[in-house]
Amino acid sequence: MISLSPSRPMPSYVSTRLRWPRTTHAAMLGARHLQDATTDRALPKTKPKPSPYKQFRWGNRPLSVNDLATPAWCEVKFEYDLRHGRRKKLAERPESFVTTEGKTIAVVQAVAAERDRITARGQTIHEALEREIQPKAVTVTVPSKIAEERWASRLVELFGSLQTLLKQGRCRELSVFGMIQDEIVVGSIDEIVLEPLPIPKPKSRPLRPVGPAASRSGHNEPSASRTPRKSGSKTSRQAVDILTRRYSLQLSDTKTRVRHSLPPSEDMYPSRIQLMLYHRLLSSLLASANSSIRSNPLDFQLFWKRAGVDPHRKFSDTFIDQTGLLPASIDPSLSDQSVFRGSSCLEDLTTAWLHAVKALNIANIDRSLTLVYRTQSAKRRRRTGKGTRRRKTSGRENASVSSSHQEMQGLAASMQTAPCSPTPTIEDSIDKEGMTVAELAKEAKILGKKTFGMDDPFLDEYLTRVLAWWHGQRPPQGVNVKLRRRCMTCEYRDGCEWREKQAEEALRSESGSRRAQARFIKAWSKVFTTPASTDRR
Structure with a gap:
């Protein structure tokens, strides 16, 4: 028989009360200070990270329209462009750079080289379009270090564009500037067309009734209604029409495409913002x-103060000679020559600008904005071998459609289908030879146009959001999973922090199912596995 009683007595548990030593209030404060001092020594204070504005646009470098519109494509990519030095030549850029978070990103050189080739081909087309209006256009280049003279050169460019607008009915590269949400913004409008508005018909006077008395008196003296007055010459009537006719300005922007089709509406987003910014700046100036x-x-006056310049500071003689601020170089149709004869400071040029605007007789700026898309031929090749077969494109040529230098967001929109070559070829030097106006019909056919309306609430909401990033109030945001195709043509895709963050958030997500997380990760992984040279036509 087995006994269930334990061989040893079970221990009895006794409740014990722990007594802590009494601690005075002074001792507690001393311990707290000691802990704070130890923490400060262990974790040194880190300086707040400077905002992108302070890093890249601080000082005398105002924001441009491109700076505000391009982040709409991908804010993370735009910030990487700033840190990588996108404005520099390809050979002068580093092979890698360090992000704000301290990560080193290696640049995919093949993609970066292809982007440069696309930029060069686009600029060739735009330069030919500029020569279509002004075969011998003169660019005002003032290598001045004086802020007043740099701003004056923008006004001088404005005068030159107004002369072209009056003489030819359209102009390109009209320099604009102004204040947008308390920020100085500059830009260059792609194309402006001067459209005459219908002249309102004068009200006709009622005819005098013809009665017996009027008939009898008509035999003795000629009637004013029957005897027409001697009209003036045709030239004088045209001069009167020019003085009384009012005009409307129409803004447009030309983009070049690698694919022979219009981009989807979501890829037009940066270009729409760009044109709306141009519309707002020009409207404010006029x-x-x-x-x-x-x-x-x-x-x-407020603008000059905000820009930190003295509007009464006299220009140097060298600046006046370089810019041609002489009475003989100013078109008298814009203003009285006496106004320009004394243009020796910003204040004088401002007065001249106000007179020039009044001479234009502008009634309004059309709130319908137009994007014009042209084909960007792969390259003008030397016929040494078989070339690639191209798809025929439809669309009628319009000689009035033109453009200025391609903006960055247009480049990004066309980059989504660009093939990436690993190394430069002999055709790169051919691209730099330029394009004649006669070659535009073959090399840069019009694919189509997209017209949209000016949307002020939409623009204000976007500006508030993008300026918050510029001033460091929020981190940059990349593309969502539906637009992951944009990563295929990004030279920073291999180390992009945004894509890594999206994958980590999918793994940490508690609300989503594992199947949904797997689909999310699979979608992002396609960006890595898809070759960059794929051009889905």
């Missing part, structure tokens, strides 16, 4: 001298 323009007029 409203300063034209009350019929519905916009907040630019206060030049």
Whole structure:
């Protein structure tokens, strides 16, 4: 028989009360200070990270329209472009760079080289379009270190563009500037067309009734209604029409495409923002001298103060000679020559600008904005072998469609289908030879146009969001999973922090199912596995 009683007595558990030593209030404060001091020594204070604005646009470098519109494609990519030195030549850029978070990203050189080739081909087309309007266009280049003279050169360019607009009915590369949400913004409008508005018919006077008395008196003296007055010459009537006719300005922007099709609507997003910014800046400039323009007029005195320049500071003689600020070089149709004869400072040029705007007789700026898409031929090849077969494109040529230098967001939109070559070829030097105006019909056919309306609430909402990133109030945001195709043509795709963050968030997600997480990770992994040279036509 087995006994169940334990061989040893079970221990009895006794409740014990722990007594802590009494601690005075002074001792507690001393311990807290000691702990804080130890923590400060262990974890040194880190300086706050400077905002992108302070890093890349601080000082005398105002924001450009491109700086505000391009992040709409991908803010992370745009920030990487700033840190990598996208404005430099390809040979001068580093092979890698360090991000804000301290990560080193190696640049895919093949993709970066292809981007440069696409940029060069686009600029060739745009230069030919510029020569279509002005075969002998003169660019004002003032290598001045004086801020007042740099701003004056922008006004001088404005005068030159206005002369072209009056003479030919359209112009390209019209320099604009102004204040947008308390920020100085500069830009260059792609194309402006001067459209005459219908002249309102004068009200006709009622005819005098013809009665017996009028009939009898008509035999003795000629009637004013029957005897027409001697009209003036045709030239004088045309001069009167020019003085009384009012005009509307139409803004457009030309983009070049590698694919022979229009981009989807979501890829037009940066270009739409770009044109709306141009519309707002130009409206503000014209409203300063034209009350019929519905916009907040630019206060030049406040603007010069915000820019940190003295509007009464005299220009140097060298600057006046270089810019041609002489009475003989100014078109008298814009303003009285006496106004320009004394243009020796920004204040004088501002007055001349106000007179020039009044001479234009602008009634409004059309709120319908147009994007024009042209084909960007792969290259003008030397016929040493078989070439690639191209798909025929439809669309009628319009000689009035033109463009300025291609903006960065247009480049990004066309990059989504660009083939990536690993190494430069002999054709790169051929691209730099230029294109004639006659070659535009073959090399840069019009694919189509997209017209949209000016949307002020939409633009204000976007500007508030993008300026918050510029000033470091929020981190940059990349593309969502639906637009992951944009990563295929990005030279930073191999080490992109945004894609890594998206994958980590999918793994940490508790609300989503494992199947949904797997689909998410699989979608992002396609970006890595898809070859960059794929051009899905």
